[in-house]
Amino acid sequence: MLFNSIAFAVFLPVTFLLYWFLFNKNLKGQNFFLLVVSYVFYGWWDWRFLVLIAFSSGLDFFVGLQLQKIENHRKRKFFFALSCIVNLGFLGFFKYYNFFENSFVDAFAAAGIHLEVRTLRIILPVGISFYTFQSLSYTIDIYRKKITPTKDILAFFAFVSFFPHLVAGPIMRAANLLPQFNKRRTFDYNLASDGMRQILWGLFKKMVIADGCAACVNQIFGSYETLPGSVLLLGAVYFAFQIYGDFSGYSDIAIGTARLFGFDLMQNFAYPYFSRDIAEFWRRWHISLTSWFRDYVYIPLGGSRKTLGLTVRNTLIVFLLCGFWHGANWTFIVWGLLHALYFIPLLLLKRNREHIDVVALNKLLPSIKELFQMLLTFFLVVIAWIFFRAENLKEAFNYIAHLMSPSLFSFPTVYRSNMILVAILIIVEWIQREKQHALEIEGIKHPAFRWIIYSVVCFTIYFFGINHQPFIYFQF
Numbered sequence: 001m002l003f004n005s006i007a008f009a010v011f012l013p014v015t016f017l018l019y020w021f022l023f024n025k026n027l028k029g030q031n032f033f034l035l036v037v038s039y040v041f042y043g044w045w046d047w048r049f050l051v052l053i054a055f056s057s058g059l060d061f062f063v064g065l066q067l068q069k070i071e072n073h074r075k076r077k078f079f080f081a082l083s084c085i086v087n088l089g090f091l092g093f094f095k096y097y098n099f100f101e102n103s104f105v106d107a108f109a110a111a112g113i114h115l116e117v118r119t120l121r122i123i124l125p126v127g128i129s130f131y132t133f134q135s136l137s138y139t140i141d142i143y144r145k146k147i148t149p150t151k152d153i154l155a156f157f158a159f160v161s162f163f164p165h166l167v168a169g170p171i172m173r174a175a176n177l178l179p180q181f182n183k184r185r186t187f188d189y190n191l192a193s194d195g196m197r198q199i200l201w202g203l204f205k206k207m208v209i210a211d212g213c214a215a216c217v218n219q220i221f222g223s224y225e226t227l228p229g230s231v232l233l234l235g236a237v238y239f240a241f242q243i244y245g246d247f248s249g250y251s252d253i254a255i256g257t258a259r260l261f262g263f264d265l266m267q268n269f270a271y272p273y274f275s276r277d278i279a280e281f282w283r284r285w286h287i288s289l290t291s292w293f294r295d296y297v298y299i300p301l302g303g304s305r306k307t308l309g310l311t312v313r314n315t316l317i318v319f320l321l322c323g324f325w326h327g328a329n330w331t332f333i334v335w336g337l338l339h340a341l342y343f344i345p346l347l348l349l350k351r352n353r354e355h356i357d358v359v360a361l362n363k364l365l366p367s368i369k370e371l372f373q374m375l376l377t378f379f380l381v382v383i384a385w386i387f388f389r390a391e392n393l394k395e396a397f398n399y400i401a402h403l404m405s406p407s408l409f410s411f412p413t414v415y416r417s418n419m420i421l422v423a424i425l426i427i428v429e430w431i432q433r434e435k436q437h438a439l440e441i442e443g444i445k446h447p448a449f450r451w452i453i454y455s456v457v458c459f460t461i462y463f464f465g466i467n468h469q470p471f472i473y474f475q476f
Helices: 006-022 027-043 047-069 073-110 128-143 153-161 174-181 189-222 229-260 278-284 287-298 308-326 330-348 368-389 393-403 419-431 447-464
Strands: none
Touching: 006 027, 006 229, 027 047, 027 153, 047 073, 047 128, 047 153, 073 128, 128 153, 128 174, 128 287, 153 174, 189 229, 189 419, 189 447, 229 368, 229 393, 229 419, 278 287, 278 330, 278 368, 287 308, 308 330, 330 368, 330 393, 368 393
16 A cells, blocks of 8 residues: 555544544454554555464564573574574565576576576565565574564554654664553544644655656656756656655655554654765664664674774675665665675774764755765765666666767756755755654644645645656565
8 A cells, every 4th residue: 555545645634533533442353453543554565475474473473482482592593593494584585586596597698508487477565675684683682682572462463564664764773662562552633643743745746846856857867868968867866756755755755654553653754855964874773673784683793892903894785685675686786785895984084983874964054065075075976876776787887878968068958947946955954954744843832834834735745746656675
């Protein structure tokens, strides 16, 4: 079920009313209801994959209990490995089987050996990368004895399948989200109203910015060989805002929706295009995934505690895995490698923790130095996004080659229709960059002014949000 669909526009208010009017005094009832509506939400796409998420949830609930009661190290290791192998096995089969098969065939073809292989038509379950990592974090933390397992199977199943963030995050840890299922929620008007504002801003970013940019991006990438470099640069910039509006818009809607039901999800995007270097960008982009790889891959590998060579190795591994997590294509791996190459110089110079605070804190405008840093970081990110968007490596390199032609310095005479809307997004988010989301405007005391802002945003969505596109991250 899409957040920007008529079905969800009916589903959400009905679910909200039933949740607070029928189950507001019963914790078990609240969790059971959330589990049912979450399965309806997920099964709306393809009910067959409900079996997969139910099996994964049941396995990790069982493994968690075993890890808690068993003291024998070898047996604990067995159950932990069982969870990892099954969860990553499902993820690997559904997401990467065809990639490995095609890469295997291509490798033999390069050596002059042509293999006849029967391919499988595998449908990728929506959100499998997200709920697999969330469920895995539960068993990993229990194995490390950082948390204790829940004995409430209903709460655990609801935690794994919680519909607001089920298919595209944020990837929540059990230590943060599961306790919220173990206490009865009471309606909080301020929390719910803030959730509605965040949903509205998420819809603006998705339906106006992302979907609006998508039409131009598809046309430019589809005919890049015939277009001047300036237009190709514009297409890459538009894609940067398309994927940002798409993914951060989803996260805003997810976080806002969760607040309607009394839950607090972590911030997943913190205005990443205002970053002054790549390290800061990754502290602000897809925060839940970045922190997951840091805690469960980078630090266990040794992090930065050992030699400089091992630190560089660990950084490379994390970024390559991050790229591979995004999709079964060499373009994503190169995208991850590029970000590693951007990041490693900061690591070698020990400047990767230089920009922790918000840029131009308590100031209206950035300094010249900060502006240059932001523009340079954004340019590097945009170049990497070309690999993310391209169908294959050949297309990505050809796109960049055409972009870097002398026509790069010409003025783009086409595809300029979205510039004003993108500029509005940048201005609004710059003004609100110290807030959790751009419509956090309770500081405006007169209600009439706030409602004028809400009305303008709604009108903009209605007027410009006509080019409906699926969420990009559903494919991951």
